Amino acid sequence: MKIEANVWQKVPGATAVEIFPIIPKANCVSSNCYIFSAPDALVVVDPGASPEQTRQISRILADALMASQRPILVFLTHCHQDHSQEAGLELPAGIEVKRFAHQAGVEAMKHRDRNLTTAYLYPWNPEICTARFEGILFASSPASEPPALELADGGRIELHTEPIAMPDGATLQRQWLPLGAGNRLEIYHTPGHSACSISLRVGSLLMLGDLPFAANPGVCGLDGWNHADLLQTLHKVDWLLEMPVITMCCPGHGYCVSAQSMREKLRLMEAEASNLTDVPLMDAERISALKIYVDELLEETAALLTIFSGRLYTVSYYLSLLEEEDSAANRVLATLDIDQIDRILSDFRRIAEAFKTSVMPEWTMVLKGVQVARSLQQVLSAEHVRQLLDLSLVDRAQRRLEDFLNLVRGLQFLQTEQPGAVNELIAELLKRTKETTMIESAHLMEAVDDDQSFLEALTRRLAAHSPLRDIEFEFAPATQDTNANIGAERLDDILANVMEGMAGMGVKHISIATRVASGHVEIRLSSRERMDPAAFGKRRLDLYNRTLGWLGGGLECSQHEGNAEFIIRLLALESV
Amino acid sequence: MKELEITLQHLESAVVLHVAGQVDSNTAAQLHEPLLRAAEAPTGAVDLDLADVSYMSSAGLRVLLQAAKALQKRGDRLRLVNVPLHIYNILNLAGFTSFIDIKP
Secondary structure, three states: OOOOOOOOEEOOOOOOOEEEEEOOOOOOOOOOEEEEEOOOOEEEEOOOOOHHHHHHHHHHHHHHHHHOOOOEEEEOOOOOHHHHOOOOOOOOOOOOEEEEEEHHHHHHHHOOOOOOOOHHHOOOOOOOOOOOOOEEEOOOOHHHOOOEEEOOOOOEEEOEEOOEEOOOOOEEOEEEEEEEOOEEEEEEEOOOOOOOOEEEEEOOEEEEEOHHHOOOOOOOOOOOOOHHHHHHHHHHHHHHHOOOOOOEEEEOOOOOEEHHHHHHHHHHHHHHHOOOOOOOOOOHHHHHHHHHHHHHHHHHHHHHHHHHHHHHHHHHHHHHHOOOHHHHHHHHHHHOOHHHHHHHHHHHHHHHHHHHOOOOOHHHHHHHHHHHHHHHHHHHOOHHHHHHOOOHHHHHHHHHHHHHHHHHHOOOHHHHOOOEEHHHHHHHHHHHHHHHHHHHHHHHHHOOOOHHHHHHHHHHHHHOOOOOOOOEEEEEOOOOOOEEOOOHHHHHHHHHHHHHHHHHOOOOEEEEEEEEEOOEEEEEEEEOOOOOHHHHOHHHHHHHHHHHHHOOOEEEEEEEOOEEEEEEEEEEHHHO | OOOOEEEEEEOOOEEEEEEEEEEOOOOHHHHHHHHHHHHHOOOOEEEEEEEEEEEEOHHHHHHHHHHHHHHHOOOOOOEEEOOOHHHHHHHHHOOHHHOOEEOO
8 A cells, every 4th residue: 555645645544635735845944734525524643844745735625615615734853943834824814723732732822832843953944833723632720721622613622531541551542533424533742752742543643853863863852852752652563453443654854654664763763762761962062063973973984084085996907907997896885885975975975065055954965964864874883794795994983883873862872981001002003004904915825726716805905995004103101000081993983084194195104192281182294304294185185173172182283383283182090 | 155166277298177165075076077188188197186176075085086097007197286184184194195196
């Protein structure tokens, strides 16, 4: 079964009810809208926030009313701006509209709460919906919840409250109202994404609003988000979806999916959400900081992955000189979908540039960054990528993507860091740069009698070529204890990136010195040759500085008589 | 969005392609045609002036590789001039300096 966008179709599991889904390209500015035509009412779920969509809704309603006059019932799955702004629905005089939302949402809109309605996310300072909501759902006191709404023609809309006792003892709050011909509109309180979140069922269709996205990085932590509520709701909805009566789920953004698919998605989400115990508020300040982080992440991953792709091209160049172009060279290039990675990054760069001259909310770029990070993670984790090549650059890019997603989610990845001795870590890194060549040479010698093995060993050797292999290092370790508050992988990543960047600028000698002073372990990297730190790109250095800053340290870069010096400071363990 | 701008300069012994803009998956095809035409010509050095290139992605690197291969068949090397530092850094780390002449 499929629910098509922009066309009337029968609602499965209902009698004489049709649905017209409006499903724009998924975005954070305006939601999907679902219109139902039932014998006794027209129901609009989430009008959205696009005036163009509102005009479409008005046309559809006007046509439906021509066929049969009925009241229009507008429901909000929650009060967020992208769902609620157009709930006023300007319709010709004489058409009766009754609006319904959870009490918490109605109050948020009534009090013009820019946080709970998420209006603060949008730089154009949108007006919060001022329409009157007569239908207060799940009211905390019976006084504020009219049991029936009077219609102008003398009719009544009865709102019934019937909580569901679940087998495990929990209660799912439910209300319902009749739609005619024995059909019901059932409403369930499903908080978590927001306190006012509800889900609605007509026939076999369940509309979940933004519940399917509630654990997404960039979405969790919005004002009104609640971890405990979300976990309980996921459990309750899982139970609902077990029932054969629900066959399709309609989200607040994107296409409708089968109940089975949604159940699987929500179960994965439950696992992801279980860690989100201490998520900081996604306020305007945090979003602005994350937006800067998105720019830096783009620069860093683009640089690392372009170098990696370039190395594959270099390998293919040399293999083609050996007249192996058709086999080995192509196999190398097929290892990684370079074109797909390039498309993802190029498109994102263009979106980021277009953003500078647009009025789109910064939040859009954060969500886009999350989407890009997840796409890249998927491409880079393919099994065949891991089999063939030296993956240090890919691993570094992967760690940056993971750090980014965790930070957007609000997880403090740094809490999981284990302190390490800086001197030992540097010595290990320097040893590793020389070892790679020796290991690969040994493989090459072992494989010399078999064409296929030889080519594979040669490919690995070419691809693993470390730019640090030919660098002459001088290391002057501090004599004191250099234990610092940083995990080995992240410091290794930053050091390797800085040193490779120096090598990329033609530096042949790198001096490294560590010392302990003023509660910090300091690592100084300097070159004998002239080099301009600008070659790194400011954003990449900013990213390293930011990462170190979270740990109480930082990165400074200075130029002295044409030579560059990088100073990395880490919080010494004694002062942590 | 500014697309790629390519200007050809025919000198006595070389063709110089001046490129301006971003060379990425959306624009690399625009560079491919004139660069490969010059590289596949029987004679003449090919210089690529990158002074006004703000960004080069792997799609750009692939076009450079294709031109380098074409030139290698007649024993020549592609020459890149006025290469911005951050692009030079990436080309160097990718190993391109071993088969392309690159001047920052």
